[in-house]
Amino acid sequence: MMAKPFKRLLLTGAAGGLGKVLRDRIKPWADVVVLSDIADLGEAREGEEIVVCDLGDKAAVMKMMEGVEAVLHFGGISTENTFENILHANILGTANIYEAAHKLGVKRIVFASSNHTVGFYRNTDYIDATAPTRPDSFYGVSKCFGEQLASYYWDRTGLETVSLRIGSSFPEPKDRRMMVTWLSYDDLVEALRQSLFATRVGFTILFGMSNNDVAWWDNSKAAHLGYKPKDSSSQFDASFPDSGQYPDQNASVTYHGGAFALAEVRYKD
Amino acid sequence: MMAKPFKRLLLTGAAGGLGKVLRDRIKPWADVVVLSDIADLGEAREGEEIVVCDLGDKAAVMKMMEGVEAVLHFGGISTENTFENILHANILGTANIYEAAHKLGVKRIVFASSNHTVGFYRNTDYIDATAPTRPDSFYGVSKCFGEQLASYYWDRTGLETVSLRIGSSFPEPKDRRMMVTWLSYDDLVEALRQSLFATRVGFTILFGMSNNDVAWWDNSKAAHLGYKPKDSSSQFDASFPDSGQYPDQNASVTYHGGAFALAEVRYKD
Amino acid sequence: MMAKPFKRLLLTGAAGGLGKVLRDRIKPWADVVVLSDIADLGEAREGEEIVVCDLGDKAAVMKMMEGVEAVLHFGGISTENTFENILHANILGTANIYEAAHKLGVKRIVFASSNHTVGFYRNTDYIDATAPTRPDSFYGVSKCFGEQLASYYWDRTGLETVSLRIGSSFPEPKDRRMMVTWLSYDDLVEALRQSLFATRVGFTILFGMSNNDVAWWDNSKAAHLGYKPKDSSSQFDASFPDSGQYPDQNASVTYHGGAFALAEVRYKD
Amino acid sequence: MMAKPFKRLLLTGAAGGLGKVLRDRIKPWADVVVLSDIADLGEAREGEEIVVCDLGDKAAVMKMMEGVEAVLHFGGISTENTFENILHANILGTANIYEAAHKLGVKRIVFASSNHTVGFYRNTDYIDATAPTRPDSFYGVSKCFGEQLASYYWDRTGLETVSLRIGSSFPEPKDRRMMVTWLSYDDLVEALRQSLFATRVGFTILFGMSNNDVAWWDNSKAAHLGYKPKDSSSQFDASFPDSGQYPDQNASVTYHGGAFALAEVRYKD
Amino acid sequence: MMAKPFKRLLLTGAAGGLGKVLRDRIKPWADVVVLSDIADLGEAREGEEIVVCDLGDKAAVMKMMEGVEAVLHFGGISTENTFENILHANILGTANIYEAAHKLGVKRIVFASSNHTVGFYRNTDYIDATAPTRPDSFYGVSKCFGEQLASYYWDRTGLETVSLRIGSSFPEPKDRRMMVTWLSYDDLVEALRQSLFATRVGFTILFGMSNNDVAWWDNSKAAHLGYKPKDSSSQFDASFPDSGQYPDQNASVTYHGGAFALAEVRYKD
Amino acid sequence: MMAKPFKRLLLTGAAGGLGKVLRDRIKPWADVVVLSDIADLGEAREGEEIVVCDLGDKAAVMKMMEGVEAVLHFGGISTENTFENILHANILGTANIYEAAHKLGVKRIVFASSNHTVGFYRNTDYIDATAPTRPDSFYGVSKCFGEQLASYYWDRTGLETVSLRIGSSFPEPKDRRMMVTWLSYDDLVEALRQSLFATRVGFTILFGMSNNDVAWWDNSKAAHLGYKPKDSSSQFDASFPDSGQYPDQNASVTYHGGAFALAEVRYKD
DSSP states (O other), X not given: OOOOSEEEEEEESTTSXXXXXXXXXXXXXXXXXXXXXXXXXXXXXXXXXXXXXXXXXXXXXXXXXXXXXXXXXOOSOOSOOOHHHHIIIIIIHXXXXXXXXXXXXXXXXXXXXXXXXXXXXXXXXXXXXXXXXXXXSHHHHHHHHHHHHHHHHHHHHOXXXXXXXXXXXXXSOOXXXXXXXXXXXXXXXXXXXXXXXXXXXXXXXXXXXXXXXXXXXXXXXXXXXXOOOOOOGGGGGGGSOOOSOOGGGGGGGSBTTTHHHHSOOOOOO | OOOXXXXXXXXXXXXXXXXXXXXXXXXXXXXXXXXXXXXXXXXXXXXXXXXXXXXXXXXXHHHHTTTXXXXXXXXXXXXXXXHHHHIIIIIXXXXXXXXXXXXXXXXXXXXXXXXXXXXXXXXXXXXXXXXXXXXXXXXHHXXXXXXXXXXHHHHHHOOXXXXXXXXXXXXXXXXXXHHHHBOOHHHHHHHHHHHHHSSOOSEEEEEEOOSOSSOSEEOGGGGGGOOOOOOOGGGGGGGSXXXXXXXXXXXXXXXXXXXXXXXXXXXXX | XXXXXXXXXXXXXXXXXXXXXXXXXXXXXXXXXXXXXXXXXXOOOTTEEEEEOOTTOHHXXXXXXXXXXXXXXXXXXXXXXXXXXXXXXXXXXXXXHHHHHXXXXXXXXXXXXXXXXXXXSBTTOXXXXXXXXXOOSHHHHHHHHHHHHHHHHHHHHOOEEEEEEEOBOSSSOOSHHHHHXXXXXXXXXXXXXXXXXXXXXXXXXXXXXXXXXXXXXXXXXXXXXXXXXXXXXXXXXXXXXXXXOOGGGGGGXXXXXXXXXXXXXXXXX | OOOOSEEEEEEEXXXXXXXXXXXXXXXXXXXXXXXXXXXXXXXXXXXXXXXXOOTTOHHHHHHHTTTOOEEEEOOSOOSOOOXXXXXXXXXXXXXXXXXXXXXXXXXXXXXXXXXXXXXXXXTTOOEETTSOOOOOSHHHHHHHHHHHHHHHXXXXXXXXXXXXXXXXXXXXXXXXXXXXXXXXHHHHHHHHHHHHHSSOOXXXXXXXXXXXXXXXXXXXXXXXXXXXXXXXXGGGGGGSOOOXXXXXXXXXXXXXXXXXXXXXXXXXX | OOOOSEEEEEEESTTSHHHHHHHHHTGGGEEEEEEEESSOOOOOOTTEEEEEOOTTOHHHHHHHTTTOOEEEEOOSOOSOOOHHHHIIIIIIHHHHHHHHHHHHTOOEEEEEXXXXXXXXXXXXXXXXXXXXXXXXXXXXXXXXXXXXXXXXXXXXXXXXXXXXXXXXXXXXOOSHHHHHHBOOHHHHHHHHHHHHHSSOOSEEEEEEOOSOSSOSEEOGGXXXXXXXXXXXXXXXXXXXXXXXXXXXXXXXXXBTTTHHHHSOOOOOO | OOOOSEEEEEEESTTSHHHHHHHHHXXXXXXXXXXXXXXXXXXXXXXEEEEEOOTTOHHHHHHHTTTOOEEEEOOSXXXXXXXXXXXXXXXXXXXXXXXXXXXXXXXXXXXXXXXXXXXXXXXXXXXXXXXXXXXXXXXXXXXXXXXXXXXXXXXXXXXXEEEEEEOBOSSSOOSHHHHHHBOOHHHHHHHHHHHHHSSOOSEEEEEEOOSOSSOSEEGGGGGGGOOOOOOOGGGGGGGSOOOSOOGGGGGGGSBTTTHHHHSOOOOOO
């Protein structure tokens, strides 16, 4: 039997929506999958270790990452929230992950970034990874921060990152915008696999979308990853029939970031 | 039974080559298809209304467009002609269509533009929709005019246009150049469908070609339409066997615009 | 005494605002300056010939251009108007000039184009001559038409054009926007001189602006003309003192085309 | 006597190196200059108000900014430090400034950003404002954060920012690298003036450098500001004579960020 | 029976690795295939002529090329060697081929160039044919020379070239890098066919790779050739299983040129 | 007294047109200037050493370069010639210089390249250093070779090169084309000075032209050199008065390479 690629692989945010999806699917990649969340993760199964951990707690993060060889960093808040909460979970939390990774010699992180880093582009804009970011929320700003931090650690220390700007990863698209941004679970797993095992990635940004008919994002700057999505949202075409009713009644399709770009500014008072 | 997307959809140039092809194929998109031409269109069939109309006649155009929700503007002269004729049919005619559309609240026009807007590019030039136009004829200049007018109405009034730069839409390619520029009827209809029903298009230029082996045009600037041609001219490869006889004896392949780019200047004396 | 460069040089629109400015200044360039307008031009002075002519009259244009070696085409309507008027004066009129020039072997035309070809760009957009046009008026669309026609004649027949996209050519800037778009009369004349006498120009677009502090247009695509403006609107800085009152009260500065971009659609009813 | 452009203008970081330089020079721009720092600012002089304030204290920031019309945000830590300190002063502090500005209707902020946002570019890279950031320090990452936040507030709320990426603003260059990155005090003040009073800026990035012989940064994307530096580091050429000793002994010139790009990772243990 | 496209087609380097592969496969393209090498080629078979020839011998080359209509130039040294040997075989040899082709009226050459013209790009660089060359060896420099010479002959004389930058053309990939650069024999033959029979090619650079998952090269600048590879190295995925062992132990994947880019400088002493 | 920057500086081609100009002007840069040519150089003056040397003689080149710290490589044939002569003097000669430089630890070479590397661009093309080369002669091809070799040595060994693509360096322009391409002797010397003493250059291409009104070349990719020409060909405007006689009678202005691009192919028979 072939050895698994990693001895220890860390998945943060393992209790989250995508974390649950990934929990079983990533097992073939490591002898031990370390699952971390601030929420309850239940019992550890075979090949798992569970760490309940606030990523804003630097010492706890350092301890959790001992012996880890690579990280799938899905932890933190995954939607809009107060700036204070975002600051703690996403900004400080990510900084703790990277500093621990650097200190402990982890070689690669796959960072769950988001389309909300570029959420204020219009639907007629077709962009690649070099387009200036235009975040649509504190959440989006925090993902930009994570990418900049990753860029810094790569240039400074050689710690590699693939920043996966996830579109909409659900069982199926929920509205017209998600016909564009949809990332099937199978394609998500494949994107992670390519990101983890490509020979050399430096700091790479990959847009996480399936092979949908409409595309807003050009992945040619990540061609060295070899990501080839197998699914397409076109299987759900019938759910969104042709209509002469144009954008205004569902403005969420106007921006890459959808409803985020239309939301009110929120801040803890 | 599902309602059709539009109540009234106008097709101008309905008696022309492509107009005849489209007459039946677009019926599923509207309760009533208004068919317009300066030439005879025969009897109206079920779900059709027929208007014989000179597009250069502003009042007639205004009347014809009452209640219309969207336009497939294929009318005018579709090949080279005297400047005076082009001026009337293509320039004045298109201006009348747009002004009426604006006044009557039409939301979207699909404009039958042409590869002759860029006909003076060479076959080794691979261009996208932002390449400066290089028309090869008065006809091509008039299509550039139509695009500029459409851009103006979008920026000024919010009236949306997809400008479809049609390559060579025939049952099959007639020469080597058309192996590159060929647009099958099925793909034409699909391009129109995407153009009519995409959620938001602003002013978009789409090159109308099938999925041929050789390509001169890059449609990435229209990626938000999701146009995915199904046909390819490669099915006709056997009609144009390999040959060591190079371009000079058939110079029409030298320019995107083919024979147009090689024609003499014509003007009414 | 050195011979003048041209025997006969035509200036159309000679009774217009800029035509009057140019009337004397271009005399050193030709033995005979042919001055044309639909309006009265007064008495011919030494070295002048005067032709009252509707540019929409093809035969008259043909006659006027006999023996002419080069053209400064400033004729037509120079501000927004009904489409019909624009169609006649600017579209048909320019077509007549080009066809006559081609038939009579004129080698070069300097076409008075306008910033209104790109009037819907925002003030934060810095564009060059390859940026897709975004006209802000029927007037702007007609100037786009003229440029496309000029491109066509160059590719087809070798007739050369410099299209001078004039900003705001007045004795001094009248508002903040004109601080950006101002073209002094001296710089206008120099731009015309470079355009007429550069060795080979093909079809070149030159933005007509002085060496102002703020710039919206990059002339590097016309570097082969060697146009080096000597004046700057900064001499008028004191007329527009610093203010913390921001754009909204004078939105004309928001778009390259200024008030044109904010005007209502006008059309002859 | 002409009214000053602003009633109240806030300068944060007023006790810092550049803050002291600016304290007197910005007086002509406002009836009252509000000077803020966490350090002592001495006595308020005529036309000044002094606020000692930790920018990480949201309520204090809110209070300080009442009635303020525009902000020169120079506050925070201006060199490398522990991540925790940077997080508080630069990330939370800047978030507080922006949120208060938004809530209170401030229209424009000039943000003192830094060349360290792009510090890992090499000296042979010539970049403009659209080049992906490559921060060289936690400090640089925090400046990227500020820029992203500013982009977000512009897209979301219309609050405008000029992000001034300051090179090296000292009385004179201290080493060869600063011959490239030097920004004279006079040019700094002029850059601030242009940034404050340009008619419309949206979110603009301006590289802050004088008119030095060697340049790493192209300001064409900020051409709408009209920034024209008057000084040049070439006046100090004699301080750095020609030498056949090449880069290795002074590697700080190798990267845009100089010594920052060569520093060790620092983190509070 | 249909006539073959060429009467005489020359293949140089016919005794080399790829020459042997091509010997039979190109027979359908010509009545007579002239096979040339400095090494022994065995007996001529039907439809073949054999010429043993040092390409550095100008008179011999001239004689060999009489009556030839097109050339597949695979001759010369195909790996790193001393500069003197490269100079003779690849630089002088190629110059002799081109001058003879020009003098004898040959219309098109397919030049076997190499990925080693761009071998010093990193694996994260995705480049097209306009990227400045970065050769990784004397061999690579000699291929750049051949391309420049071909460009010169095209501009000067109209002699056309497709420069095929061959990746790794072997029965199967031998290491991870070749998973990216692999060109199957079938795809090689198809690339040659398209290059020989496309209607007009001017001077075109085509990257020779199969449809592999990972790509470093963008062939859009050669879209007019219609090259559509049928094979993919993904069929060999199992030979290179996922691994958490990253680049350093097999640095050859770091550069497009692989081991060439890591080799020592060699020179004949 | 300040020490000179170099102990030994080599100038090849010292008996050529520019070599003679440079002989005295470069003395301030080195204790000993080694002057090399195949032609007679007369007596060595103070601070000079003279080596008569065929650059194609590798051993002689090696000997000549002992102790040399930097090279101004102006040797070889400086105009069109037979391929054989170019091969020996420019290709083999330059290879010998670079290999000796590498073996002996020379740190930087300034290579006298030429506008003839891009001679087939048209006068309306404005290009920078990343534009694909289009040589107009064997001479131009040999200069492309030199640049590729320099790129190779930089990537492989760290030996730095500035490739100075000299326009037309004469006391004054001889025709209209040289009004564009002129490089005054003072500006040539300044370009060499910047190239020799800039802190880090890697492989940099600099177009050698004065600050002329018309420009074909954009030096922004060499902005790190700080080359600021002081002279302009506009001082010679009176020698080339305005004329309505257009390009055809002096076609040399049509291409960057001038008469070279129009010359016949020459080859030793």
